[in-house]
Every structure is written in C-alpha cells, then in structure tokens.
Amino acid sequence: MTHVPDRLFTTPLAQVPDFTFNEDVVRVFPDMIKRSVPGYPTIVENTGVLAAQFAQANSTLYDLGCSLGAVTQAMRRHVSHSGCKVIAVDNSAAMVERCREHLNAQDAMFQELLPVTVLEADILNLTLEPTSLVALNFTLQFIAPEQRLELLQKIRQALLPEGALVLSEKLRFNDAAEHDLLNELHLAFKRANGYSELEIAQKRRAIEKVMLPDSLEEHRERLYSAGFSQVVVWFQCFNFASLIARP
Ligand SMILES: C[S@@+](CC[C@H](N)C(=O)[O-])C[C@H]1O[C@@H](n2cnc3c(N)ncnc32)[C@H](O)[C@@H]1O
Ligand SMILES: O=C(O)C(=O)C[C@]1(C(=O)O)C=C[C@@H](O)C=C1
Numbered sequence: 001m002t003h004v005p006d007r008l009f010t011t012p013l014a015q016v017p018d019f020t021f022n023e024d025v026v027r028v029f030p031d032m033i034k035r036s037v038p039g040y041p042t043i044v045e046n047t048g049v050l051a052a053q054f055a056q057a058n059s060t061l062y063d064l065g066c067s068l069g070a071v072t073q074a075m076r077r078h079v080s081h082s083g084c085k086v087i088a089v090d091n092s093a094a095m096v097e098r099c100r101e102h103l104n105a106q107d108a109m110f111q112e113l114l115p116v117t118v119l120e121a122d123i124l125n126l127t128l129e130p131t132s133l134v135a136l137n138f139t140l141q142f143i144a145p146e147q148r149l150e151l152l153q154k155i156r157q158a159l160l161p162e163g164a165l166v167l168s169e170k171l172r173f174n175d176a177a178e179h180d181l182l183n184e185l186h187l188a189f190k191r192a193n194g195y196s197e198l199e200i201a202q203k204r205r206a207i208e209k210v211m212l213p214d215s216l217e218e219h220r221e222r223l224y225s226a227g228f229s230q231v232v233v234w235f236q237c238f239n240f241a242s243l244i245a246r247p
Helices: 023-036 040-054 070-078 093-109 145-158 176-192 197-207 216-225
Strands: 060-064 085-090 116-120 131-137 159-170 230-237 240-246
Touching: 023 040, 023 093, 040 070, 040 131, 040 159, 040 230, 040 240, 060 070, 070 085, 070 093, 070 116, 070 131, 085 093, 093 116, 131 145, 145 159, 145 216, 159 216, 176 197, 216 230, 216 240
Parallel strands: 060 085, 060 131, 085 116, 131 159
Antiparallel strands: 159 240, 230 240
16 A cells, blocks of 8 residues: 555645545545544554453454544454454445455455454444444544434443443643643644644644534543443543543
8 A cells, every 4th residue: 555645735725625535535544644643553553452452252343434444454453352353434435445455455464354344334324233342533523513422322332341432532622721732732743744834724724614522521421421431541642532431
C-alpha cells in the first residue's frame, strides 16, 4: 500500500466543502489521521492489547467506523482466542473497498488471523451480535449528537458481562482556559507534522459542522446513562482521549 501525503487543503479554496469520507480523503487517510490525531498509533496498537484483554472465546469483536481497518488489523495482531471473529463496519463505500484490500494484504502476510467481515452499513441501523469488545475509534464524534446515547445503549446491551467498549474521541473542555491551551497544543502538533496555517484553517472549516466533540464529563454521563458501570480514561494526549467503558 503506497503512502500518499495529505495535501487536500494546501491551496486556497473559494468555498471549503463540508468534510466527508470520500475517495479523495480515503487516498490520503493514513497520512492525514497520523498527522492530525496526537497519539493515534499508540491508541490503535493498544486497542489491540485491550481487545486481547477483554476478548472471550467464541465471541464477536466490532470495529465500528472502521475506515481502512487500522483497529481491526491491531485486533488481529493481538487476539488469538479460539472461535473469535471481527466485524468491521463503515458507511463510506470508498473506505470499505480500500479496507477490504488492506485486510486481504494482512491475510496474505500472516497466518491464523481472526476471520473478519467488512460491512458497508450505517452503524445506527446495525443489529449487534453478542460481543466481547466494541471499538469506536474516532467515530462517535461524527454521529449526530441526538443519536449518540441510543447507539451507546445498543452497544451496552450487546456487550457480554466481562466485555468492554473502547471509545476514542477528540475532546472539548468546559473550562475555557483548559480548552484553549489543549487546542493550541493540538495546533502545534499539526504544525510540527508539516501542516501550514492555511491547511489547518481550511480543515477546521471543513470539519466544524460535521465533527462535534463532547467533553469528558458529557462522555462519562452519557456512558453511565447508557448502562455502563465503569468508565476509565486509559490514554490522553492534548485534546484527544480514549476511554474504556465496562458493563
Ligand atoms: C475518523 S474515521 C475513524 C478512524 C478509524 N476508526 C481508525 O482507527 O483509523 C470515522 C469513520 O466513521 C465512519 N462513519 C461515520 N458515521 C458512520 C455511520 N453512521 N456508520 C458507519 N460508519 C460511519 C466514517 O465513514 C469514517 O470512516
Ligand atoms: O481535529 C482535527 O483537526 C482532526 O483532523 C481530527 C480528525 C479526527 O479526529 O478524526 C478529523 C478528521 C480526520 O478523519 C482526521 C482527524
């Protein structure tokens, strides 16, 4: 798989269209997400470690909003429980097509990986099988706020008693000074990764209406409302965090 640099926002656009996971984004996605999300490689790899910790034999593991399947690949590197399978789901046709290619390449390189099915579907309409591990890696923030609780309730109901949800998100902060500091550090991270002021500004305009981050307090409250009994932050870098939620 070739590594295509993200240059989507390098030239001034008369009008910045709302961000979608289309063919152009898919082509540059591995570069874009690594240069945009502080800690992304650590979160992905350790979601595999968490999956191995919580997976139960003969159960399903879900990667919801799988994009190119980075988390699915990490699960397959770390989980070897007998009878487990992965279901990876995304509603972007372009992502799903490329995700299948990436997973076929992983199958060609390694033996005895967990079987995986990639579904092109809206996770809001999906019926979940009983599951030991659900990953929502930077997906919930793209779901309409009024639909987030219902999705988490559905996940909670499908989770086996010893299972877990791994939820990674960009955060906003109720304290204005904390919000500004951590956002400024995120911008510094983007600059350090080679993004120009123009690229940063145009990307912000593209995502501001389609990606609506919550605060940690909102995540905790919503997860408890959905029926989870334990919520633990296991990773945070600047304004990006990952949580474990247990039934
Ligand atoms: C930031 S990306 C996720 C990154 C990915 N999990 C990873 O670790 O590389 C968000 C993904 O969620 C998908 N998505 C957004 N809303 C969705 C929905 N309702 N159903 C299924 N997928 C959705 C998008 O198509 C996109 O691929
Ligand atoms: O907050 C930003 O500036 C981002 O680019 C974040 C983010 C994400 O968190 O998913 C948004 C869209 C892209 O998929 C990659 C990264």
